[in-house]
Amino acid sequence: MAYQLRDQHGASRAVAYLMMTAAPFIFITFLMVPGQPVSHLVAVSVTCVVLAVGGVFARLRPDRMPRWFWVIAPFFAIMVVTGMNLVTEDASTGAQLFYLWPVLYSANFLSRRVVYLTMAGVSVTEASVVFPLLPTIGDAASDWVSMTVAMTLIAIIVLSLRDRADRLRDVLETQALADALTGVANRRSFDVELARAVAWSRSTGEPVALITIDVDHFKGINDTWGHAVGDQALQAVATSLEQVAQGDGDVVARLGGDEFVMLLRTGDEGARRAADDVRAVLARVASLPGGPPGLSIGIAVLPDHAGTPEELMGASDAALYEAKLHGRGRTESHLREPAVP
Numbered sequence: 001m002a003y004q005l006r007d008q009h010g011a012s013r014a015v016a017y018l019m020m021t022a023a024p025f026i027f028i029t030f031l032m033v034p035g036q037p038v039s040h041l042v043a044v045s046v047t048c049v050v051l052a053v054g055g056v057f058a059r060l061r062p063d064r065m066p067r068w069f070w071v072i073a074p075f076f077a078i079m080v081v082t083g084m085n086l087v088t089e090d091a092s093t094g095a096q097l098f099y100l101w102p103v104l105y106s107a108n109f110l111s112r113r114v115v116y117l118t119m120a121g122v123s124v125t126e127a128s129v130v131f132p133l134l135p136t137i138g139d140a141a142s143d144w145v146s147m148t149v150a151m152t153l154i155a156i157i158v159l160s161l162r163d164r165a166d167r168l169r170d171v172l173e174t175q176a177l178a179d180a181l182t183g184v185a186n187r188r189s190f191d192v193e194l195a196r197a198v199a200w201s202r203s204t205g206e207p208v209a210l211i212t213i214d215v216d217h218f219k220g221i222n223d224t225w226g227h228a229v230g231d232q233a234l235q236a237v238a239t240s241l242e243q244v245a246q247g248d249g250d251v252v253a254r255l256g257g258d259e260f261v262m263l264l265r266t267g268d269e270g271a272r273r274a275a276d277d278v279r280a281v282l283a284r285v286a287s288l289p290g291g292p293p294g295l296s297i298g299i300a301v302l303p304d305h306a307g308t309p310e311e312l313m314g315a316s317d318a319a320l321y322e323a324k325l326h327g328r329g330r331t332e333s334h335l336r337e338p339a340v341p
Helices: 008-031 038-060 067-087 093-109 112-133 137-177 187-204 218-225 227-244 268-283 309-325
Strands: 208-215 251-256 259-264 295-302 331-333
Touching (some): 008 067, 008 093, 067 112, 187 259, 227 259, 268 295, 309 331
Antiparallel strands (some): 251 259
């Protein structure tokens, strides 16, 4: 989004601490300038009270603040800094360094578009301070250009560090949610997706099928051909599942060992077709020395066979057990036990 807020928790703390610190600082700084008119004193006092109250509220109840507040915060800060510099007639480098806060805030928490707008606002308002207050146009121009370049470089550095941190976070999230060997979702990720699919099924009334897959005689593959070939067999199974599970909301995961699952937004018939498709795709694999492995598959459907994620997992496991019990290499659907009259 063009004006997205990246981290409301961090942004709220940054805004709160700035406002609570700025209120007494601005008031004391203003009092140190002699000869200020009463109207200025009233305006600064009201501003300080607003800053202090707003800072406390942002710290204690950030959830009650509208999201647009965090986006306009750097522009509000620019207005306050500019107003104080003009009121105190201070165009020194120290006074202009207060523009660092809106620059750092936007570069850390807001989108690039807002960062660019913030930089433009800083440059324009800084010019409105230095040109009227510095003795010569040359001094004002030199000061304005130097500060604008410095602020721009700071924003560029923060943005580059932010992008690097984002890339590192994405890598860590992928590693945390994916199986290292096959690249499909791991158990942690699957549990989240299962809960989400069940919630979707309840809200829409549409079925969700859980297909549990075991590689037949996987220990024999490892014992005969070695663990490297066993790993290749698991990767081939995962690839076959991914080729079949390509619908919106479909999930493929490895739960551990040689056990995989497919979570499909379909009913029993669609799940059985998917199981047949997986077998057909896997049968075309020619790279394994012992040929493609066989699969035992169990199917359970919500709401036909279960009402909760846990019940769906149990029903699918029970169907898989039936497939193994009847000779492996087969697909079985869960059969609900008839109700006792």
